[in-house]
């Protein structure tokens with residue numbers, strides 16, 4: 001987290017929106033079942049349109065309603081309502097300190113671990129209120145996994161990094177089953193071929209990009225439904241970043257994904273939904289193509305064109 005007044009858009013040397021528009025992720029690739037025609041209407045017809053249900057007839061995987069977060073006396077989120085859907089990547093963008101990470105942490109109750117943090121509002125996962133005191137947060141964090149900015153593998157072997165979660169959750173009944181889970185998870189994270197001959201080596205000995213894919217494999221291993229990613233590429237070089245973006249693209253057929261990113265080209269490339277936050281408020285949420293080509297709100301327009309931060 002950083003102060004709101006810090007400069008943003010260090011990645012905005014490329015002019016917006018034209019460059020971004022050319023590369024916005026498609027909603028209609030084979031990993032995401034085709035959306036109804038009304039979803040595919042031209043962005044230009046949406047400018048003055050009232051807020052619409054972007055996913056008519058579908059239930060969101062997660063729904064947040066009027067979520068407010070306080071750190072002590074300071075209010076960091078001012079009533080955010082948003083949905084996260086299966087088969088879609090939702091990007092959270094906005095200036096530093098606007099509350100993106102705070103909101104992401106609400107989705108698997110990671111703010112519980114911060115002394116003085118208080119969350120109000122309702123957040124559901126498949127309709128179940130995850131803010132309830134009865135919610136088992138260990139189970140919740142397996143269902144809603146998280147990948148952090150800095151790759152943080154355990155100081156254990158590659159195998160153990162992936163096997164740890166399934167073991168504590170009792171997901172494997174024996175060695176063969178555990179081996180299969182580890183292999184499947186590493187394959188899904190696009191890392192298997194690079195590490196299959198050195199599973200006993202330390203996870204911390206891998207390159208930064210490999211470590212991040214190992215962390216993604218670790219999240220996948222406990223069979224999550226949602227994966228939260230908090231600036232997962234910010235510590236990586238462009239090649240490692242491209243691999244993670246490709247991976248996100250592949251994973252979205254299986255998991256609902258929410259990603260915080262400062263990199264708007266990345267948001268445009270990997271996401272189908274984008275939420276723009278500013279000063280603790282959700283200013284605009286919509287189809288990524290609309291947000292980057294024809295936002296309804298002036299503040300969104302100003303942000304994506306690099307006019308303020």
Ligand SMILES: Nc1ncnc2c1ncn2[C@@H]1O[C@H](COP(=O)(O)OP(=O)(O)OP(=O)(O)O)[C@@H](O)[C@H]1O
Nearest residue numbers: 001002071076095096097098099100101102103114
């Ligand atoms: N643990 C904390 N204790 C106190 N204040 C916090 C804490 N975490 C975040 N904040 C404050 O809450 C506000 C939102 O911070 P948050 O990190 O969620 O923003 P962000 O949009 O993710 O920022 P960045 O893009 O710089 O990471 C900021 O004013 C920040 O200083």
